[in-house]
Amino acid sequence: MALRNIVTEGDPILQKKCRPVEKFDTKLHTLLDDMAETLYDSGGVGLAAPQVGILRRVCVIDVGDGLFEFINPEIIESEGEQENVEGCLSCPEQFGITRRPKYLKVKFFDRNGEEQIIEGEDFFAQAMSHEFDHLDGILFKTKVLRMLSKEELNEMREES
Numbered sequence: 066m067a068l069r070n071i072v073t074e075g076d077p078i079l080q081k082k083c084r085p086v087e088k089f090d091t092k093l094h095t096l097l098d099d100m101a102e103t104l105y106d107s108g109g110v111g112l113a114a115p116q117v118g119i120l121r122r123v124c125v126i127d128v129g130d131g132l133f134e135f136i137n138p139e140i141i142e143s144e145g146e147q148e149n150v151e152g153c154l155s156c157p158e159q160f161g162i163t164r165r166p167k168y169l170k171v172k173f174f175d176r177n178g179e180e181q182i183i184e185g186e187d188f189f190a191q192a193m194s195h196e197f198d199h200l201d202g203i204l205f206k207t208k209v210l211r212m213l214s215k216e217e218l219n220e221m222r223e224e225s
Contacts, residue, residue, distance in 0.1 A: 066095075071103065071107060072117065074156045078115050078120065079199070079202065082120075082202050089177060094176055096123060100124075107154050111126040111127075111128075112196070113200055114199075116154060126189070126193060126196055128189050137174050138171050139173065141172050141182070143170075144167060147165055147166070149165070153195070159206070161205070161210070162211050163195075165190065168185070168186050171185070
């Protein structure tokens with residue numbers, strides 16, 4: 066495993082749509098392992114392949130319940146809305162309030178090419194929505210209702 070560099074806002078790769086994964090091989094496994102290590106090292110909750118310079122439909126997420134690996138994810142059901150604070154490893158020190166689905170049902174493949182279906186609510190649904198947007202070249206800032214100043218963010222953190 067190896068740490069990968071996280072691409073930041075302004076790099077054109079973050080605005081491109083990713084291609085589906087077709088080969089479930091050791092190269093994919095290495096990418097997934099490296100992305101997990103990079104995610105944990107960064108202190109984030111999600112990381113998509115374009116954020117490490119790879120235009121493939123792959124992302125990893127851990128909101129505290131263990132690591133989930135998503136390959137070629139597809140949202141098959143979405144319900145409700147939630148507004149929450151959101152940030153992004155590719156937009157360091159920038160946070161805003163976004164509106165995301167409260168519930169998602171997702172079809173995806175695991176690292177071995179087996180089709181899976183998962184349901185997620187609240188923070189997990191928010192994280193999936195955020196990371197899946199990366200796979201279509203969409204940064205969270207395009208979904209922000211209002212950006213937050215550092216002072217506002219600190220006040221919100223103190224209140225919770």
